[in-house]
Amino acid sequence: MQQLPLDIEIKADSTFDNFIVGGEDNAQLIAVLQGLARGEHDFIYLYGEQGTGRTHLLQAFTQHYSEQLPQALVAYIPLDNMQLVPEMVEGLSSFDAVCIDGIERCLGDKAWETALFNLYNQLKEHDKTLVIAGIEAPQQLDVTLADLKSRLSAMLIHAIQPLSDDDKRVLMQTKAEERGLELTDDVATYLLSRQQRDLPHLLGMLETLDQASLQAKRRLTIPFVKQVLEL
Template sequence: MPQDELRFQYPLLALKFPDDETFASFYPGKNAELLTLLKNSVVGIGEPILYMWGESGSGRSHLLHALCSEIDERGESVAYIPLHHHRSMTLDIFENMENMTLVCIDNVDAIAGDKKWEKALFDFYNRWLDNKENRTPGASLVIAASDLPKQIGIELVDLVSRLEWGACHHLEPLNDEEKLGALQLRAQLKGMRLPIDVGRFLLNRLSREMCMLLNTLDQLDNASLEAKRKLTIPFVKEVLRL
């Protein structure tokens, strides 16, 4: 069986979270309160149910990966379900997850309009609510989507109602100054020095999507190490052919 297929059928056995998507590497911007709530979940005092929503590139998956990594490192049971890959999964993926310390469900809007998946998630949600007494104290269910429950196209009304339970937080997108701060933080964690003028140049000349900017930073890091040169605007232009 291909590794990707194994990963989606048995996420607890084969899933490895990205090393660079941690709480330490997340630049909060206006999301300090949400970051604190998620960190509280690591020590068992977080929200029992948390729904967070934000536009693509706002860091939803980053935060879920970070939370899962922290709980996993403690030896607790963790499930991360990327529903944008639901066509590579089977409906029984939710079986017994109501017993886990942490369940993170990413991109729940990806199953909107799929009656079988909506019903499977609804049934799991009910089991999670009913199984509170049998779980580890402080267990959390964290769900991420692109918008509020009523705005993501879910057709099962009862599921929309369930998704509205618990705490709901908007993941605010970063403005340009905050994106510059995020780039400098990531550079610092990689042992790089990103001058402010170079960071502003990247923001002005490239896509402002954080995923694209961070990938470009990785490219520049590799090029800088190979050429043994500091990051300057002329060097960036040369590497990126701008």
């Protein structure tokens, strides 16, 4: 995997194996991404609300691609990185696969939209792979450059389906176990019933409980959770 000279972190635990799949639509999306990581070529646009795992999937694809095709070049570009400038995109046409994360962050900027439009055309011309993630479907994006919007709309589009409460419970318990915590069904159910249900909030809350548990040397019980989270 060739890295760009930027402070871009790809988390080692962002893999396909530890992604909580949920429904069949998500399973199909992962199958498509795994196929691309084995050398198939396509242009994929995936979208979903906050916490559905867009970044996880793009980073998992990047790592899997590099493992399966070690001689190929793959780039992961998170557009929330303030070091990035449109000119950096120009050199990505030499890569075999490019992942663009958070496309909504650059929309309305003529230079960025033009750079992405040109990259799209260059990768398509040379039968490369492009994976883009956004918070909305292409048709709902506020794209100024009409030709870019038409290109995005022509990609193979997949909506990431939100997890059910049961799936969120499994994810929280898995993340707790990775931290050396035991999160019982009763405590997990209590947290899901009392807190915001989006995953960033739930996982942030789990981090708070982890730190409190270490400091107090106590296991996670409902009374302890109430005390720490002031419920």
